[in-house]
Amino acid sequence: xxxxxxxxxxxxxxxxxxxxxxxxxxxxxxxxxxxxxxxxxxxxxxxxxxxxxxxxxxxxxxxxxxxxxxxxxxxxxxxxxxxxxxxxxxxxxxxxxxxxxxxxxxxxxxxxxxxxxxxxxxxxxxxxxxxxxxxxxxxxxxxxxxxxxxxxxxxxxxxxxxxxxxxxxxxxxxxxxxxxxxxxxxxxxxxxxxxxxxxxxxxxxxxxxxxxxxxxxxxxxxxxxxxxxxxxxxxxxxxxxxxxxxxxxxxxxxxxxxxxxxxxxxxxxxxxxxxxxxxxxxxxxxxxxxxxxxxxxxxxxxxxxxxxxxxxxxxxxxxxxxxxxxxxxxxxxx
Amino acid sequence: xxxxxxxxxxxxxxxxxxxxxxxxxxxxxxxxxxxxxxxxxxxxxxxxxxxxxxxxxxxxxxxxxxxxxxxxxxxxxxxxxxxxxxxxxxxxxxxxxxxxxxxxxxxxxxxxxxxxxxxxxxxxxxxxxxxxxxxxxxxxxxxxxxxxxxxxxxxxxxxxxxxxxxxxxxxxxxxxxxxxxxxxxxxxxxxxxxxxxxxxxxxxxxxxxxxxxxxxxxxxxxxxxxxxxxxxxxxxxxxxxxxxxxxxxxxxxxxxxxxxxxxxxxxxxxxxxxxxxxxxxxxxxxxxxxxxxxxxxxxxxxxxxxxxxxxxxxxxxxxxxxxxxxxx
Amino acid sequence: xxxxxxxxxxxxxxxxxxxxxxxxxxxxxxxxxxxxxxxxxxxxxxxxxxxxxxxxxxxxxxxxxxxxxxxxxxxxxxxxxxxxxxxxxxxxxxxxxxxxxxxxxxxxxxxxxxxxxxxxxxxxxxxxxxxxxxxxxxxxxxxxxxxxxxxxxxxxxxxxxxxxxxxxxxxxxxxxxxxxxxxxxxxxxxxxxxxxxxxxxxxxxxxxxxxxxxxxxxxxxxxxxxxxxxxxxxxxxxxxxxxxxxxxxxxxxxxxxxxxxxxxxxxxxxxxxxxxxxxxxxxxxxxxxxxxx
Numbered sequence: 001x002x003x004x005x006x007x008x009x010x011x012x013x014x015x016x017x018x019x020x021x022x023x024x025x026x027x028x029x030x031x032x033x034x035x036x037x038x039x040x041x042x043x044x045x046x047x048x049x050x051x052x053x054x055x056x057x058x059x060x061x062x063x064x065x066x067x068x069x070x071x072x073x074x075x076x077x078x079x080x081x082x083x084x085x086x087x088x089x090x091x092x093x094x095x096x097x098x099x100x101x102x103x104x105x106x107x108x109x110x111x112x113x114x115x116x117x118x119x120x121x122x123x124x125x126x127x128x129x130x131x132x133x134x135x136x137x138x139x140x141x142x143x144x145x146x147x148x149x150x151x152x153x154x155x156x157x158x159x160x161x162x163x164x165x166x167x168x169x170x171x172x173x174x175x176x177x178x179x180x181x182x183x184x185x186x187x188x189x190x191x192x193x194x195x196x197x198x199x200x201x202x203x204x205x206x207x208x209x210x211x212x213x214x215x216x217x218x219x220x221x222x223x224x225x226x227x228x229x230x231x232x233x234x235x236x237x238x239x240x241x242x243x244x245x246x247x248x249x250x251x252x253x254x255x256x257x258x259x260x261x262x263x264x265x266x267x268x269x270x271x272x273x274x275x276x277x278x279x280x281x282x283x284x285x286x287x288x289x290x291x292x293x294x295x296x297x298x299x300x301x302x303x304x305x306x307x308x309x310x311x312x313x314x315x316x317x318x319x320x321x322x323x324x325x326x327x328x329x330x331x332x333x334x
Numbered sequence: 335x336x337x338x339x340x341x342x343x344x345x346x347x348x349x350x351x352x353x354x355x356x357x358x359x360x361x362x363x364x365x366x367x368x369x370x371x372x373x374x375x376x377x378x379x380x381x382x383x384x385x386x387x388x389x390x391x392x393x394x395x396x397x398x399x400x401x402x403x404x405x406x407x408x409x410x411x412x413x414x415x416x417x418x419x420x421x422x423x424x425x426x427x428x429x430x431x432x433x434x435x436x437x438x439x440x441x442x443x444x445x446x447x448x449x450x451x452x453x454x455x456x457x458x459x460x461x462x463x464x465x466x467x468x469x470x471x472x473x474x475x476x477x478x479x480x481x482x483x484x485x486x487x488x489x490x491x492x493x494x495x496x497x498x499x500x501x502x503x504x505x506x507x508x509x510x511x512x513x514x515x516x517x518x519x520x521x522x523x524x525x526x527x528x529x530x531x532x533x534x535x536x537x538x539x540x541x542x543x544x545x546x547x548x549x550x551x552x553x554x555x556x557x558x559x560x561x562x563x564x565x566x567x568x569x570x571x572x573x574x575x576x577x578x579x580x581x582x583x584x585x586x587x588x589x590x591x592x593x594x595x596x597x598x599x600x601x602x603x604x605x606x607x608x609x610x611x612x613x614x615x616x617x618x619x620x621x622x623x624x625x626x627x628x629x630x631x632x633x634x635x636x637x638x639x640x641x642x643x644x645x646x647x648x649x650x651x652x653x654x655x656x657x658x659x660x661x662x
Numbered sequence: 663x664x665x666x667x668x669x670x671x672x673x674x675x676x677x678x679x680x681x682x683x684x685x686x687x688x689x690x691x692x693x694x695x696x697x698x699x700x701x702x703x704x705x706x707x708x709x710x711x712x713x714x715x716x717x718x719x720x721x722x723x724x725x726x727x728x729x730x731x732x733x734x735x736x737x738x739x740x741x742x743x744x745x746x747x748x749x750x751x752x753x754x755x756x757x758x759x760x761x762x763x764x765x766x767x768x769x770x771x772x773x774x775x776x777x778x779x780x781x782x783x784x785x786x787x788x789x790x791x792x793x794x795x796x797x798x799x800x801x802x803x804x805x806x807x808x809x810x811x812x813x814x815x816x817x818x819x820x821x822x823x824x825x826x827x828x829x830x831x832x833x834x835x836x837x838x839x840x841x842x843x844x845x846x847x848x849x850x851x852x853x854x855x856x857x858x859x860x861x862x863x864x865x866x867x868x869x870x871x872x873x874x875x876x877x878x879x880x881x882x883x884x885x886x887x888x889x890x891x892x893x894x895x896x897x898x899x900x901x902x903x904x905x906x907x908x909x910x911x912x913x914x915x916x917x918x919x920x921x922x923x924x925x926x927x928x929x930x931x932x933x934x935x936x937x938x939x940x941x942x943x944x945x946x947x948x949x950x951x952x953x954x955x
Binding site: 076181185 | 845848850851852855
């Protein structure tokens with residue numbers, strides 16, 4: 001089955017370009033022995049392969065600096081990859097025409113994290129949701145209101161809210177408006193970047209249920225990015241675990257949660273607080289998450305890994321298949 | 335019998351807003367013993383943060399505390415003036431905030447800030463203060479403390495900054511520490527490290543800890559006792575294991591049911607019907623009434639608090655567990 | 663419950679009594695300026711109406727010739743000061759507002775482009791603005807006037823030339839902040855064109871600080887024009903503004919005929935203070951961080 005979206009060996013580097021004054025300072029200062037200011041390069045995503053099967057929910061988990069948000073934005077087309085290819089239903093988007101690319105762009109939409117910042121505070125709901133479909137000719141200007149009302153009903157909001165501004169809504173309602181906005185351009189893939197992280201538990205339940213309902217009704221595919229493992233476990237069919245820009249493990253949800261292979265996955269799953277466990281004796285792994293500006297050599301996880309071998313310091317492990325659909329990047333399982 | 339480290343009785347805090355008077359903290363009572371960890375759980379608008387600020391008398395206008403007793407090891411703090419509170423804050427009660435950048439001044443070095451904190455309540459010299467600061471950093475598990483003391487907050491990660499905030503809270507060995515969502519913004523593995531430190535500290539130093547959060551799973555792992563807040567009131571409290579396994583109040587039960595961990599995969603999550611209450615339109619009686627499956631006419635009047643041993647619940651129709659206990 | 667954003671704004675503005683007073687004064691000033699030809703007791707520029715016997719009358723004296731009372735006295739040419747001030751206000755406010763509006767439009771556009779497009783355009787525009795802002799405004803105005811000559815249009819051009827940089831800086835700063843917000847990312851993801859994003863999404867959210875700058879700059883423009891006119895290089899004698907009136911009466915001060923200079927000065931002062939009070943309150947109301955419950 002052709003994945004609906006495939007990212008092949010994509011990487012993303014963020015460079016902080018030195019401006020003219022810093023370059024001048026470097027030129028003048030270095031003859032006198034001053035240390036030159038170096039360009040800072042962050043390797044946010046490092047040669048990642050991601051395959052999203054149609055109709056499935058792929059969960060993407062990891063902590064700060066793992067690159068999951070950047071990967072999500074590359075998937076949707078908000079960031080251009082520094083290397084690698086993006087294939088939409090098998091077609092390479094780099095070699096596609098402008099027209100094809102624009103069409104594909106509309107088919108993948110992002111649902112953002114912050115329900116407060118992701119809506120334009122100066123626009124009414126009808127304009128927020130209705131602007132794009134009208135601009136792209138999906139709907140005539142005269143039918144905008146009717147179209148938006150229908151969409152709002154799908155996400156569980158009454159038509160009375162059409163003329164309201166974002167600040168008049170609660171967090172959960174704003175999240176729904178954001179979903180309606182994404183649905184307005186009739187997408188096939190939704191990338192949810194921590195979309196329920198800012199919501200209360202009871203509201204989170206409502207929004208997650210909405211995601212599932214829409215998935216069934218509209219045959220949507222999801223890439224669900226979250227740091228909350230219990231949410232990912234509940235909603236995803238497959239899970240991908242990232243650490244400092246690399247994929248360390250992936251596989252079907254049940255299996256991965258029951259039997260994590262990579263030492264980082266083991267630590268992550270064990271650290272996640274659980275409701276059922278009762279009073280816990282914490283046994284944390286040591287060390288801080290390294291800064292993406294200066295990741296450790298070889299395997300990024302080796303300074304914190306309880307099973308680190310000399311090999312881990314030198315070579316970065318490859319992602320290999322260790323079972324049915326199970327991939328892991330670790331010298332222990334090579 | 336020793337008095338509890340912190341005993342709060344009938345605390346009430348209101349806000350005079352343009353839209354009306356909001357009772358953010360409504361007749362809240364709880365107590366925390368020495369070395370005990372109390373988890374104060376609630377969603378947005380439940381009043382948990384305002385409770386924390388009220389305990390330190392840090393409520394800003396237009397809010398004010400209108401009623402209640404706050405007893406610290408038996409001493410009532412209600413009558414204290416500005417200077418009295420200043421001597422209590424930081425020395426006998428300390429607070430840890432969610433965003434460590436709120437505690438740490440971004441333009442001052444760590445040692446400057448910690449020395450300042452030491453000297454606020456003791457006559458220590460700069461050198462002695464630095465020593466104390468260094469010890470506290472070691473106590474929270476920060477390696478190479480001398481280097482860290484010379485750094486600025488922005489040179490630290492979020493987890494490190496939070497540890498520094500905890501270290502500052504520990505400087506004067508307070509009797510009570512109030513932590514307002516301190517790990518909500520942190521990564522899971524870092525959160526585990528912080529929880530480990532807090533658990534050890536509470537045990538070893540006998541400090542009472544009030545841990546405010548919306549995350550029930552964190553409370554499950556850390557707290558000895560739990561108090562659940564809804565619309566400014568404590569609706570249920572008691573031993574953590576008991577409440578989380580067998581909740582008595584319908585809200586607690588509904589909240590636990592909507593957590594993903596409690597629902598089988600692929601099945602829609604349990605949703606609490608209705609919407610969170612509008613605090614401007616507070617009626618008499620139980621605030622959860624519009625959303626409660628067991629609401630009846632009597633719920634429109636004042637609800638008494640039913641207690642059974644360590645547990646207490648503010649409900650006319652608690653779940654069977656407590657009913658059984660009461661009947662016995 | 664959908665509420666009217668305008669009503670909320672007015673309610674928030676009205677919480678400060680002093681600002682309300684300033685608003686009232688400003689309204690009076692503006693009405694005076696607009697209706698000057700109708701309300702003024704005498705057209706001060708109609709030479710036929712001037713009476714040489716009525717020169718330098720003290721405030722409140724009755725004219726021996728016409729019988730009318732000159733509330734603010736007359737100047738050395740027999741012009742009624744009240745009328746002269748009303749017409750002067752008209753010119754001053756007109757020049758001030760037009761210059762502000764033009765500077766607003768030009769400066770904001772350039773600033774928005776600099777913030778949203780970035781790169782070399784941004785660097786170029788901001789260096790020009792920086793260089794200009796490092797000179798005193800009056801100096802730049804004098805240079806521009808010397809080059810362009812006198813006349814209402816040319817003065818307005820000079821004022822715009824001085825003031826655009828404030829708007830550009832503010833607009834650029836606001837645009838840089840808004841550009842990284844998620845709703846702009848969402849608009850990009852929805853395939854909206856860049857021009858549309860800048861004009862329909864970024865610009866409306868940058869308006870608050872720009873309006874505050876504009877309110878403060880109106881006062882600044884009026885003062886600048888008054889200074890230029892006082893120095894004799896501003897508006898020509900055919901279109902006297904308050905500055906020119908002050909300049910004219912300056913020579914008479916030492917001989918005790920203070921009203922010819924002081925009254926226009928007071929009118930100018932009152933206007934500027936009123937504008938500043940309104941602008942201050944606008945800034946507090948429009949500042950999201952200061953919004954209390």
